[in-house]
Amino acid sequence: MNKKELFKQTLIGQIRAxxxxxxxxNKSDEDLLIEKYVRSKEELKNIPIIADIDxxxxxxxxxxxxxxxxxxxxxxxxxxxVVMEMSHEGFGRVVVFTGKIVLxxxxxxxxxxxxxxxxxxxVNEGEKYLIKAxxxxxxxxNV
Numbered sequence: 210m211n212k213k214e215l216f217k218q219t220l221i222g223q224i225r226a227x228x229x230x231x232x233x234x235n236k237s238d239e240d241l242l243i244e245k246y247v248r249s250k251e252e253l254k255n256i257p258i259i260a261d262i263d264x265x266x267x268x269x270x271x272x273x274x275x276x277x278x279x280x281x282x283x284x285x286x287x288x289x290x291v292v293m294e295m296s297h298e299g300f301g302r303v304v305v306f307t308g309k310i311v312l313x314x315x316x317x318x319x320x321x322x323x324x325x326x327x328x329x330x331x332v333n334e335g336e337k338y339l340i341k342a343x344x345x346x347x348x349x350x351n352v
Contacts, residue, residue, distance in 0.1 A: 215283060216335030220276035227268075239328060245269050246331050248324035262299040262321040269322070270295075270303065270323050277313055277338045278305045284343060295320060305342065310349045312342035 210218070221238045224245065231293035233241050246269070248256075271293050278289045289309050295301030301316065305313040317323065325331040 211336075212280070212339040213336040214331050216276060216278045216330045216339055219280040219283070220272060220335065223276050223279070224268060227272075231272075242283045242331060243328050245271070246325055247328055249326070253324065258301070258319065258322075260321050261297050261302065262295065266321055266323070267293070267295050270317075270320060273335070274303045274305055274313065274315075277335065277342065279333075280339055281305070281312060281320075281342050281346075283305075284339070285346065287346065310346055312345055313338050315341050335351075 211334040217238070221241065224241060225233065236244070252276065261340065271291065274291045274293070278291050281287070281289055289305055289307035289312060291303065291305050293301065299317060299319045299322075301320060303315050303317075304311055
């Protein structure tokens, strides 16, 4: 399985695991990812630049990075963790790490607007994070 597919399947698995009432059971994987993570320019225009972020949005962002961590674990067999700090205003940081190695990190200044323009942008970004995480790990694992 390629990294793009691995990220996508891992993220879907994370989302569906949270669906305790079966709300999303009839939605296709692609439709579910689009609903949660894809926003058009017009939709973003309707989201204020300064606003509070709700807990569900924080969880959705965290799921993306948890999927990266879990996919990395599947590739390498090395356990990693996700740490996320987010203010109610959407300022924060997420870090994926293993041991002393930071595999991935992202800063947020407007997390309530976190989204991707297309479904392909989402899975491509996940693939990029995985490739970078694996390269970083291979570079520093023996240091």
